[in-house]
Amino acid sequence: MDFRIGQGFDLHRLRGGDGLCVGGVFIACEYAVEAHSDGDVALHALCDALLGALALGDIGQHFPDTDPRWAGADSRDLLRHVCGLVRDAGYVPGNVDITVVAQRPRLAAHIPQMRARIAEDLGIGVDRVSVKATTHEGVDAIGEVRALAAHAVVTVRT
Structure with missing residues (x-):
């Protein structure tokens, strides 16, 4: 059995709005994400981690923001596509650990649905998916509620 590890990161600016997607869940709030797709930082970081584990490039290579096909794309569709690439390479996801960094909105109540x-x-299994949320304690663009970010680590195995 062959194991690989990948890590990913994503960050998007926030603006005023009526909600945003994180971890595949729409959260109604006074913010929106500036992005070409739906801007789900957790799923984008996860896609990059999966792609990185198998040296398959990055999310920007597979879904470029210059391609109108991906305008407003649902990041869950992107994740399922990336998972298909992983499976086509002879691997399956092992476990996932995601940390979302956001001062607001508060995410704790949404984590079970994200997982x-x-x-x-x-x-x-959901027992193989960890999602955590933290703030930036008021520091930098994230702490000032001008951005949110996510880090992801994943294992894949044959």
Whole structure:
């Protein structure tokens, strides 16, 4: 059995709005994400981690923001596509650990649903998906609620 590890990161600016997607879950709030797709930082970081584990490039190579096909794209669709690439390479996701960094909106109440959706999209048990949320304690663009970010680590195995 062959194991690989990948890590990913994503960050998007925030603006005024009526909600945003994080971890495949729409969260109604006074913010929106500036992005070509739906701007789901957690799923974008996860896609990059999966791609990185197998040296398959990055999310920008597979879904360029210069391509109108991806305008407003649902990041869950992107994740399922990336998972298909992983499976086509002879691997399956092992486990996922995601940390979302956002001063606001508060994410704790949404984490169980995020975990369930990510597990469903990857075809793995929810016990293999960890999602955590933290703030930046008022520091920098994230702490000043001008951005949010996510870090992801994933294992894949044959």
